[in-house]
Amino acid sequence: MATDSVSAVKTGKRSPGIQQTKLFRIYNHYRVVISLMLVALLFVEPVNFDTRFRFLDYYQFGVMGYFALNGFLAFIMLAGFQPRQQHITISILLDILIMHGLLFASTGITSGLANLVIISVAAGNILTPSRMGTFYAALAAICSLGISGWAILTVDGNGDDIVRAGSFGILYFAAAFVLQNISRRMMRSEALATSRAKSIVELEQINQQIIQRMRTGILVLDRYGQVRLANAAAEELLFGIPTDLARHTTRSRTLPQALKSGLDAWLKHPEMRTKPFQPAPTSPLLQVSFTQLDQEPGEQILVFIEDMSKVTQQAQQMKLASLGRLTAGIAHEIRNPLGAISHAAQLMEESPHLDASDLQMLDIIQRHSRRVNGIIENVLSLSRRRPANADLVDVATWLEEYRADFLQTQEETNPPTNVVLSIEPHIPDARFDKSQIEQVLVNLCDNGLRYSQQHSGERTIELRAGATADGERTYVDVRDFGPGIAPEFSHSVFEPFYTTDKGGTGLGLYLARELCEANQAHLSLIEDEQPGCCFRITFAHPGRMI
Template sequence: MAVDKPSQNVPGLIQPAMPQQIKLFRIYNHYRLVVSIMLLALLLIDPSSFETRFRLLDYYLTGAAGYLALNAFIALIILAGMQPSRRHIILSILLDILVIHWLLFTSTGITNGLANLVIISVAAGNILTPSRVGTFYAALAALCSLGISVWAMLVLNASVDDLVRAGSLGILYFAAAFSLQYISRRMMRSEALATSRARSLAELEQINQQIIQRMRTGILVLDRSGHIRLANAAAEELLFGAPFSTNRPQEPDRALPPALKQGFEAWMHDPGQRIEPFQPFPTSPLLQANFTQLDVSSQDHILVFVEDMGKVTQQAQQMKLASLGRLTAGIAHEIRNPLGAISHAAQLLEESPMLSQGDHRMLDIIRRHSRRVNGIIENVLDLSRRQVAQTDQIDLPNWLPEFVSDYQQTQEGERAAASVTLTFDTNLPPARFDKSQFEQVMINLCDNGLRYSHQQTGHYSVRIHAGTTADGERSYVDVRDEGPGIPDVHRSSIFEPFFTTDKSGTGLGLYLARELCESNQAHLSLLDDGQPGCCFRITFAHPGRLI
């Protein structure tokens, strides 16, 4: 079996040249081309006057013409796009040294001014390839110069001064080689260090950009006029509902939401002022913005941090529930005992045969309001006993049909024929919510929807729709009824505890529903879409992001 032998090429000889070396080699080749043109042009001006000054004029002419042709050919192939390798550069320098010494040999010898061109070639070689090869350039040039001098002394009886000049040139060759090698190595190390630091800075900048883009805190950079210069994905999601980069073209001049704009103008007049939490649109969570100067010296840009108040709200809810639990534990017994006594006394009184029709109406009022007070106590107790949400990933297309089926089966009387219509979009992201608490919220919203639809139309109906937010990463559920709607004057109060427009209601249903949503980092809002009835939307948190 044949075994391939490893390549015996000199290490580093066939390595591709670096971009800087390629650039310098192109400049050097232009210099070679100009020199070869001048050598040939000076000779062609008046060849007869040079015959006495050249030892071998024909050979000199041939060498100069060949040198010009070679340099022109190399210039053309470089212009065509050829990338010279390290081997090409080394061969070019060696060829220059040999050709110039050939011209020296065929002209007047080492005393000719062409010898100075050898120093330039040796220097260029040590700049282009600062390694041991550079020393070889100097050695080859020194040997060639000494060889020409010795030949001239032996054959042409030249002066010993030629040998001294050749030795001096050799010293210059090695001095140029060693000094330029040292300088080139220092420059290469500096360039490598600068390149490494630039690469590290670029990587660090990329990491910082990824961190900023993935932060759940919104970050904006504004100018002093309030125009947005930079915004990360969280800021676009919190302030505008969806990142511009993934769903629609980047707008050249995005305007701040009015509430944030007012806060920014107020902060510009008084930097010590803290703006109130705001909602940029009805379905967004409550946000808090903080401003600071990005550059204190120039004061041209303002850095804005936009935070979702969900975590703060959760902490406030825990404190509120702890206080509510202590309150309800203290008053539940004091209220329910007399309430039970009132209800029991009303039942006993109802059994009396001597009651008039007016008395029965009074007893009915007592029973109805006793049940209402008991319902309020039950709701408050449920709220105070509520456990910490154990969120799950809910697959809405599978969960909602089961909920609708179970909900319709639990309806009694006239509501047994209630119409609950369910629609949903395709490719819904999962909803992150505690399943039992989500069911409680949906039951509350559906009960309200059926009740108000019956008041307005005479039949029980509600529509449920599950869709995807504009950013395509979160889902929502709309519960819409056919009721009379909510007057504008009451829209800001519907989620307050004990507020109700129904005489038989407790005013805690929507309040409890919003509390449950906020404990699951979701948001319950009333949509104002211009359609009849009411539409409540539950916007779920991102399934993969936790606050």
């Protein structure tokens, strides 16, 4: 980058950098002050100054013109003019020529104006640290020697003027070489600093994207629980509102009470582990860990938020995967004797010599044979589950079609099946695999109808679709009118092989949640004061799915 900057300066084909423009503005202010002082000196009484000018009229004209030129440049730069490299080069050349013209019209090389030429050469080498800077020194040296030589030949000048002019030439070249070396070092340092600053900005952007896309929630808090920073995962896990602008929207958020209590307990006992909690009924079980960002007390605290349901599901998936492989290996060996048992029971039922107790025993054999076969089928379906093929779905239209298809499969039930459908207006679309989510709904609807009939004698459920609080995600509720689930068992209903139905396998709700997770949706049990159970499927934002 430093080489590119130097070469660009040599060619003079680009605008100077910001720092170079600032230096040129400062130099132009200096020229305005110097030219103003020279103009002011014209109005001083001649008796107070050496008035042995060679060409007084030309000197006065030159001073006035130099002041006018510098004032004009200062005005247009104040108006917003951005000088290019060629403008800076021409300005330095004019300074050197005008200063030597004033020397020529005044008292020659012995005038104090000769010292101003050194400043012009030095400024040129700072603003143009290249071969052009050496040219400035050479031009100034030639002009100084020319003025001194002309004075000796025409006006009986002193031979010391040549020596003085030579001394000034040495100063010009010395200033050029020293300042060019310093300027090149500064430019390389500035280019390196710019390159590193750009790399740091790029790394910060990459880190920001990584943090925002992490599935682990990350919060930065102060010791009073005020949210300073949060990534999208933390927003979704704690507040249910994922956002890409978390740093602008989280400062006014209030922490869930369970997390605030955990923070207070950790501040008193840093070695204590915080208990898992749920910030809302539809939220997954969360585990948080705290760490101090700064050693100073009262500074920022970093919080990691883990979705415990995912960890639990991974452990259960490993367990069921092993169970599925085992079941797939021995399914043939189990089904053959199971089929023989079931067939023998069917043959025994046809015997006319069985009493009521024998028939009851045969019914137990048949029922449990079907249950064992159902367990094998469910475990095999888990191990053979295909990946989700998600499509963007109009949830309102899809739910109406699902209700019509489901009712067709329930036409001959007694009592008749009733599915109440309620859809809020303007709900957003969702992205999921329709066949897998329909399988989830069939499971939830069948369970709901069964428990509603057992409790109230009517096969009635309610399907409701709406939008979450942020208006960006869709949910579908399946509510039955059964006896409900006791609060102490609400966290166990999604565990494999857990069931309250003696004829169930305990895998239906677990399989339903697994299918939802495969579609980046979340299946949860809603705890409210209404009768029955309400299961909610909350779909992911269609534009944020990974």
